[in-house]
Amino acid sequence: MDRRAFLATAAVGTATLAFPHVLRGQTKDPIRIGFPSPLTGPFAVLAEDQKKGAELAVDELNARGGILGRKVEVLVRDDQLKPAIGAQRTKELIENEKCQFIVGGLAAHVQMAINEQTKKSNVLFISVSQSDEISARPDGGPLTFHEALNPTITCRAVGSWVAQNLGKKWWIVYADYAWGKQCNMVLSETLKKNGGTVLGATPYPLGSAEFSAHLPRIQAAKPEVLMSVTPGADNIAFLKQAISFGMKKDMKIAQPLHWLANAKQAGADVMSDVYGGINFYWELQDTNPSAKRYVESFQKKYGTPPQDYGCYSYSAIMEIARGAELAKSTDSEAVAKALRANREYDHYKGKQWWRACDNKAFQDMWILKAREAGKTRGDWGLFDVVTRIPGNEELERTCAEKGIA
Amino acid sequence: MADLTLAALAAQLFTGLVLGMILVLLAVGLSLIFGLMTVVNFAHGSLYMLGAYLGFFLLGLTKNFWISLVLAPLLVGLFGLLIERVLVRPLYGRSIDDPLLLTFGLSLVLVEAARLIWGKIGLTLDPPPALAGAVNLGFSAFPLYRLFVIAVTLAVLIALWLFLEKTDVGLIIRAGSRDRLMVRALGVDLGRIWLIVFGIGTALAGLAGILAGPMRGVYAEMGVTIVIESFVVVVVGGMGSLLGAIVAGILIGEVVSLTTYFAPKLAEIMVFVVMALVLLVRPSGLFGETGLME
Numbered sequence: 001m002d003r004r005a006f007l008a009t010a011a012v013g014t015a016t017l018a019f020p021h022v023l024r025g026q027t028k029d030p031i032r033i034g035f036p037s038p039l040t041g042p043f044a045v046l047a048e049d050q051k052k053g054a055e056l057a058v059d060e061l062n063a064r065g066g067i068l069g070r071k072v073e074v075l076v077r078d079d080q081l082k083p084a085i086g087a088q089r090t091k092e093l094i095e096n097e098k099c100q101f102i103v104g105g106l107a108a109h110v111q112m113a114i115n116e117q118t119k120k121s122n123v124l125f126i127s128v129s130q131s132d133e134i135s136a137r138p139d140g141g142p143l144t145f146h147e148a149l150n151p152t153i154t155c156r157a158v159g160s161w162v163a164q165n166l167g168k169k170w171w172i173v174y175a176d177y178a179w180g181k182q183c184n185m186v187l188s189e190t191l192k193k194n195g196g197t198v199l200g201a202t203p204y205p206l207g208s209a210e211f212s213a214h215l216p217r218i219q220a221a222k223p224e225v226l227m228s229v230t231p232g233a234d235n236i237a238f239l240k241q242a243i244s245f246g247m248k249k250d251m252k253i254a255q256p257l258h259w260l261a262n263a264k265q266a267g268a269d270v271m272s273d274v275y276g277g278i279n280f281y282w283e284l285q286d287t288n289p290s291a292k293r294y295v296e297s298f299q300k301k302y303g304t305p306p307q308d309y310g311c312y313s314y315s316a317i318m319e320i321a322r323g324a325e326l327a328k329s330t331d332s333e334a335v336a337k338a339l340r341a342n343r344e345y346d347h348y349k350g351k352q353w354w355r356a357c358d359n360k361a362f363q364d365m366w367i368l369k370a371r372e373a374g375k376t377r378g379d380w381g382l383f384d385v386v387t388r389i390p391g392n393e394e395l396e397r398t399c400a401e402k403g404i405a
Numbered sequence: 406m407a408d409l410t411l412a413a414l415a416a417q418l419f420t421g422l423v424l425g426m427i428l429v430l431l432a433v434g435l436s437l438i439f440g441l442m443t444v445v446n447f448a449h450g451s452l453y454m455l456g457a458y459l460g461f462f463l464l465g466l467t468k469n470f471w472i473s474l475v476l477a478p479l480l481v482g483l484f485g486l487l488i489e490r491v492l493v494r495p496l497y498g499r500s501i502d503d504p505l506l507l508t509f510g511l512s513l514v515l516v517e518a519a520r521l522i523w524g525k526i527g528l529t530l531d532p533p534p535a536l537a538g539a540v541n542l543g544f545s546a547f548p549l550y551r552l553f554v555i556a557v558t559l560a561v562l563i564a565l566w567l568f569l570e571k572t573d574v575g576l577i578i579r580a581g582s583r584d585r586l587m588v589r590a591l592g593v594d595l596g597r598i599w600l601i602v603f604g605i606g607t608a609l610a611g612l613a614g615i616l617a618g619p620m621r622g623v624y625a626e627m628g629v630t631i632v633i634e635s636f637v638v639v640v641v642g643g644m645g646s647l648l649g650a651i652v653a654g655i656l657i658g659e660v661v662s663l664t665t666y667f668a669p670k671l672a673e674i675m676v677f678v679v680m681a682l683v684l685l686v687r688p689s690g691l692f693g694e695t696g697l698m699e
Binding site: 040044045176202203204205209210212213214215216217219220233236237240241244245246265266267269270 | 417420421529532624661662669670673
């Protein structure tokens with residue numbers, strides 16, 4: 001740095017210190033997006049991924065000049081997977097930190113608590129994890145958008161595929177809470193529609209580590225498919241124990257969702273040959289140009305391929321940017337209207353669209369089959385992509401069925 | 406409701422036995438410590454967790470499951486000695502609540518420490534190749550590793566029984582748990598005995614942890630629920646009674662397993678239903694003596 005440059009820098013620095021309000025007035029206040037997410041607790045791994053997706057989106061937006069010429073910030077706050085804390089954090093984000101929009105939430109009951117606050121303050125909220133309630137009466141509303149898949153869509157899509165391809169006699173093991181119960185219900189209906197039979201369905205308390213007492217009965221029933229509705233850490237414990245009882249040899253194992261982080265932690269010996277649905281898997285980049293761009297950008301920032309839940313946050317923040325640019329405003333109602341009027345978008349995996357009557361996102365999903373040990377690709381190449389299930393409004397309840405027609 | 410064939414019943418009973426064995430190992434340690442020192446060790450669940458993490462750590466270091474299986478409980482036992490000597494000993498002679506609060510606090514510290522050291526995400530511990538897979542027991546395929554857990558627990562219980570019944574130290578321990586003052590009057594240094602018993606009790610928790618790891622995974626909160634169930638086992642068996650802890654541990658394992666078969670939603674609360682029923686009929690537990698808590 002020569003003397004002249006040094007002096008110039010010093011002068012600007014001094015001016016910034018002396019007259020911060022002047023400088024800020026020139027660049028305008030940043031647009032703030034609040035992001036409650038359970039950074040601690042049983043879903044910490046997924047929350048970390050959510051945070052990464054959101055921060056990547058903000059980086060990309062700022063690199064191309066922000067939203068409406070204003071810088072973008074995302075404020076991630078820990079909701080501890082508790083509805084009361086989620087509500088509190090959301091209120092603080094809106095009232096104290098002056099966030100114009102809220103994105104985030106993981107687990108249906110916390111999303112609902114966040115949504116109650118955003119509705120009270122008339123702030124646009126894009127929910128980014130699975131819930132059937134969030135886009136239906138009474139929770140849904142004109143400013144509540146839902147970017148993620150939900151139990152109905154996931155379990156109708158995966159259920160039909162499994163019934164048609166793996167077998168029609170099932171046993172379902174499900175975590176006894178909202179998501180698990182909804183999945184069990186939808187899977188059972190879907191199987192019946194496909195002419196199959198549910199030999200049995202056993203609930204277990206979410207967060208269990210011991211499943212052995214469930215297994216002899218399932219073994220004796222000899223289902224063709226064991227459907228495992230076991231989120232988070234339960235997933236690994238359940239599969240491991242089922243396999244130790246020799247069940248992988250006797251039946252196919254499928255689950256509504258795969259999670260890349262789980263598959264990596266469990267290892268290929270446990271996960272191999274297990275089928276499941278997913279909203280995104282990084283090897284889609286081989287055939288899908290949007291995915292290729294997204295995976296490269298993510299890989300550059302974090303050094304690993306993106307997982308599944310972070311994509312939802314990335315896409316949701318990009319949608320806020322798109323809505324605000326279209327509306328030329330950061331007013332929540334104007335942005336919501338702009339998104340409903342310009343329904344199609346594509347941020348990371350190809351065309352998606354909003355359904356105007358319930359602000360629900362429709363998108364492709366995929367069926368994956370976990371690879372055997374020795375056939376994996378690097379640290380993260382753990383799945384074969386079996387098939388694509390195109391986004392389809394018929395997989396979801398109609399708006400009339402959801403009470404909002 | 407489901408109908409139960411003989412083969413399914415046998416499989417279910419075997420499953421329940423394994424659940425019971427882990428509870429027995431924990432409850433025997435708790436009961437031993439309580440019987441001699443009237444210390445309610447709330448950190449027992451965290452020591453169980455510590456046993457599993459140390460097992461994982463040692464397995465990475467030595468690549469040998471058998472060495473880890475021996476070393477991890479020993480290290481947890483040594484840590485137990487330290488806890489007794491430094492933290493619990495100053496509280497003897499005070500009310501029963503003081504060591505309870507202290508060990509409860511310690512359990513929180515240990516869980517946080519495990520999160521800091523090994524992370525918030527659980528770890529996977531694999532059984533040794535020799536014990537992987539399932540064997541056909543005639544009525545059903547059953548994991549070999551779970552049979553091994555039954556065998557190890559039985560061997561440890563027999564060794565413990567021999568130690569308590571056939572050795573001089575065992576004699577003093579039994580005498581000390583019956584009448585501490587009288588043993589002292591006979592010139593026995595009870596401080597050393599307390600140390601040994603605390604060490605044995607905590608080592609058993611560590612053993613339960615490393616045995617459970619390959620079945621249930623290793624995570625910081627793994628001791629939180631099971632310590633409550635273990636206390637229930639101790640209460641059902643009778644505070645301070647080793648035979649009681651063994652019988653009650655197996656009983657509760659079997660009740661949970663059979664309830665899971667018929668009515669999975671009730672399995673979780675059955676632990677407490679058993680406790681309530683036993684306490685209604687026998688207020689001091691199955692094999693408990695009256696007066697220990699006073």
